[in-house]
Each structure stands twice: as C-alpha cells, then as structure tokens.
Amino acid sequence: MAQDGQSTELTASGDHDEVETLSPGTAVVSSDAVRDPGLPPHRLRVTDTDPKKAKRAERVVYTLFYLSLAGSLFAVAAYMAFPIIPEDLLSVRLNNMFIGVGITLALLGIGIGAVHWGKALMHDHEAIDLRHPVRGTDETRARAVEIIQEANEESGFGRRSLIRNTLIGALVAFPLPAVVLFRGLAPEGEDPVELLENTAWEAGTRLARDPDGTPIRASDVTIGSVFHVIPEGLAEMEHMLEEKAKAIVLLMRLKPEDLNEEESKKDWSYNGIVAYSKVCTHVGCPVALYEQQTHHLLCPCHQSQFDVANHAAVIFGPAARPLPQLPIAVDDEGYLVAQSDFKEPVGPSFWERH
Structure with a gap:
C-alpha cells in the first residue's frame, strides 16, 4: 500500500x-488488444477450377429459367383448358390445381435459378464497400461506374447470353397468368368494359345512407355535412357487392355561391348539394376524407385530391381525371333522387378504354 x-x-x-x-x-x-485475424484464405469452388463444371452449372441455370417460362405459359393454358363450371366442384379443383402448378413452376424456376447462378457462377470474393454520407467526388463516381461494369463481368450477365435471355423471358412471362386471371372477375359471357361503364343508378332512384339503406331527404343534408350513399334497394339486387363497389357515392352540401358549376351541369346539383363517385379515378380506392373548409376530397391511398367546388377536379396527386358527378334532383316527397346514371365511367381511368 x-x-x-x-x-x-x-x-x-x-x-x-x-x-x-x-x-x-x-x-x-x-x-494486449485482440488482433484482427483477417479473412480466411479464399477457397475456390469447383466451377472456378473446372470449366466443364461451370458449363454444367450454366446449363442448370438457364434450364430453370426455361422451366419458369414454361410454367407461366402452362398456367395461362390451364386457365383456358380447365374453366370453372358453375355447380361443378371438380372443375374448380382442376382449375385451381393446374393453374397453381404452373405458377409454382414459374416462381421456383426463377428463384432457384437465380440462387444457383449466384452460388455457382457469380464472383464470390470477399470485399469491403466503403460508404460515405456525402456525395462522392468525380473520381469516386467514375469508380462506381467501373464497379458496375466489373459486376457485369463477374456475374457473367453480359457474357452468358443464354442465362440472360432466359431470365428476361421468364420475367416477361411471369405476370401473364395474373393478367389472364383478371378476366375471370367478370361474369361469364359479359363484356367487362360494359359492366364497368354502367352502375345501379337510374332515373328516380333515391339516394340512401350506406349501409342501412335509409332514403335521404334534402333537408337532412346541412351545409358542411357528408353522407356515404348507395342506391335505395341495393340489398335486393343480384351481385349486390359488385354493384355497390361501382355505385358508392359521397354526398355533400356547400353554400350555393361556393360552387363553380359549368353551364351544362348547373342542374346536376340541388341548392348546393352535390354527389360524386366515391371511387378514385387513380386505382379505385375509396375517396372518403372531406375537408370542410377547403371543400377538398382526399384519397387516402395515394393522396389524390379533388376540389368539390369545381366539379371534383384533380388538384393534386396521380389521379388522371375528376370524380364522375351523379346528377341529382328532389322528388315530390323531398327525397334526393338520381336524374340518371353517371354520364361517364366510374373508377380508374383505364376501365373506360376499349
């Protein structure tokens, strides 16, 4: 001590x-401080030392990509060859089974092929990639371009044409089954474009609250209020859910002087009450958020905004056109009614394209 x-x-x-x-x-x-042992010696793979093994691995990869391509096309063919027949449970099973087999082959072919390509043929040396929080110098950026070119050489993407071409073919074909399956959303024998151009609204159909179906009087709609609306009697319609998806409407009341209406559409509203489709014209999400002071409607999916005071014109976001307006009037009992169906297709812009 x-x-x-x-x-x-x-x-x-x-x-x-x-x-x-x-x-x-x-x-x-x-x-003593623990010393960094460093990286272990690099061990060459059999494909690095034996060209025949490398060629075999390459054949396996592009064969798997060919298998993926075949699976996608098989799923499309199965959709047509094994249609679902109403009340026939066997047709449902066959349709699901064969389409599922095709999609499974498409997924597994791309996935396993890409993994085998990376493990057997791509460059596998350890490397350190220094990252900087700020923009690199011109020399660094030029070096980045060189690294991308080196990656192309090391992966063989540019050199191994069969792998590259079969991968591109598999990726192009992969979405086809989904595209074809969308056709099944329309009832058999009906034109899907025509179905989407028409809704359950007709002249004289009362506007009713969603979901209970209670008709709405004009006197019920106060300035600044919003109603979620469906056609009266919707619950008794065939394909009720499909019809509701097209016919849902937002009803709002503004001061009449706040509305900037086109001359040809001035009779589409009633004393400041206007009705617009609730289906966003971008990808069909429900437009349900109303800002009372600015008279703006907001789609919560992708933030498209519509100006209710100006025929629901698009003022922000990816939507391509205004929300369709439902022409309305008041019947002898004071209930709000539709003058007709929408004058243009509801929903995403691509539905109206033939």
Whole structure:
C-alpha cells in the first residue's frame, strides 16, 4: 500500500499482462488488444477450377429459367383448358390445381435459378464497400461506374447470353397468368368494359345512407355535412357487392355561391348539394376524407385530391381525371333522387378504354 503523494506500481506475472504507472494512487492492469485475424484464405469452388463444371452449372441455370417460362405459359393454358363450371366442384379443383402448378413452376424456376447462378457462377470474393454520407467526388463516381461494369463481368450477365435471355423471358412471362386471371372477375359471357361503364343508378332512384339503406331527404343534408350513399334497394339486387363497389357515392352540401358549376351541369346539383363517385379515378380506392373548409376530397391511398367546388377536379396527386358527378334532383316527397346514371365511367381511368 503506497502513501499519498507517491506513485503506485503493481506487478503482474504472465505473458499477456503489463503495468501502467499513472497518477499517484492509481494503477491499471491491461491486456494486449485482440488482433484482427483477417479473412480466411479464399477457397475456390469447383466451377472456378473446372470449366466443364461451370458449363454444367450454366446449363442448370438457364434450364430453370426455361422451366419458369414454361410454367407461366402452362398456367395461362390451364386457365383456358380447365374453366370453372358453375355447380361443378371438380372443375374448380382442376382449375385451381393446374393453374397453381404452373405458377409454382414459374416462381421456383426463377428463384432457384437465380440462387444457383449466384452460388455457382457469380464472383464470390470477399470485399469491403466503403460508404460515405456525402456525395462522392468525380473520381469516386467514375469508380462506381467501373464497379458496375466489373459486376457485369463477374456475374457473367453480359457474357452468358443464354442465362440472360432466359431470365428476361421468364420475367416477361411471369405476370401473364395474373393478367389472364383478371378476366375471370367478370361474369361469364359479359363484356367487362360494359359492366364497368354502367352502375345501379337510374332515373328516380333515391339516394340512401350506406349501409342501412335509409332514403335521404334534402333537408337532412346541412351545409358542411357528408353522407356515404348507395342506391335505395341495393340489398335486393343480384351481385349486390359488385354493384355497390361501382355505385358508392359521397354526398355533400356547400353554400350555393361556393360552387363553380359549368353551364351544362348547373342542374346536376340541388341548392348546393352535390354527389360524386366515391371511387378514385387513380386505382379505385375509396375517396372518403372531406375537408370542410377547403371543400377538398382526399384519397387516402395515394393522396389524390379533388376540389368539390369545381366539379371534383384533380388538384393534386396521380389521379388522371375528376370524380364522375351523379346528377341529382328532389322528388315530390323531398327525397334526393338520381336524374340518371353517371354520364361517364366510374373508377380508374383505364376501365373506360376499349
């Protein structure tokens, strides 16, 4: 034990301990720092040393991509060859089974082929990629271009044409089953474009609250209020859910002087009450958020905004056209009714394209 004012020195035995003499009364025993062992020696794969093995691996990869391409086309063919017949459970099973087999082959072919390509043929040396929080210098950016070119050489993407071409073919064919399956959303024997151009609204159909179906009087709609609306009697219609998806409407009341109406559409509203399709013209999400002070409608999916005071014109976001307006009037009992169906197709813009 050392007295105050004197330095203290501790001695330790062993190869890895050392003594540090610091300020009086303080001593620290430390060990040698652990050395970085570095990377183990790189082990070459069989495909790196044997060209025949590399060629075989290449054949496996593009064969798997061919299998994926065949699976996508098989799924499309199965959709046509094994249609679903109403009340025939066997047709449902066959349709699902064969389409599922095709899509499974398409997925597995791309997935396993890409993994085998990476493990057997692509460059596999360890590397350190230094990242910087700021924009690199021109030299660094030029080097990045070189690295991309080196990656192309190391992966063989540009050199192994069969792998590249079969991968591109598999990726192009892969979405086809989904595209073909969308056709099944329309009832058998009916034109899907025509179905989407017409809704359940007709002249004289009362506007009713969603979901209970209670008819709405004009006097019920106060300035600044919003009603979610469906056609009266919708619950008794065939394909009720499909009809509702097309016919849903938002009903709002503004001060009549706040409406900037076109001359040809002035009789589409009633005393400041206007009705617009609730289906966004971008991809069909429900437009359900109303900002009372600005008279803006907001689609929560992709933030398209529509100006209710100006025929629901698009003022922000990806929507391509205004929300279709439902012409309305009031019947002898004071209930709000539709003058007709919408004058243009509802929903995403692509529905109206023949």
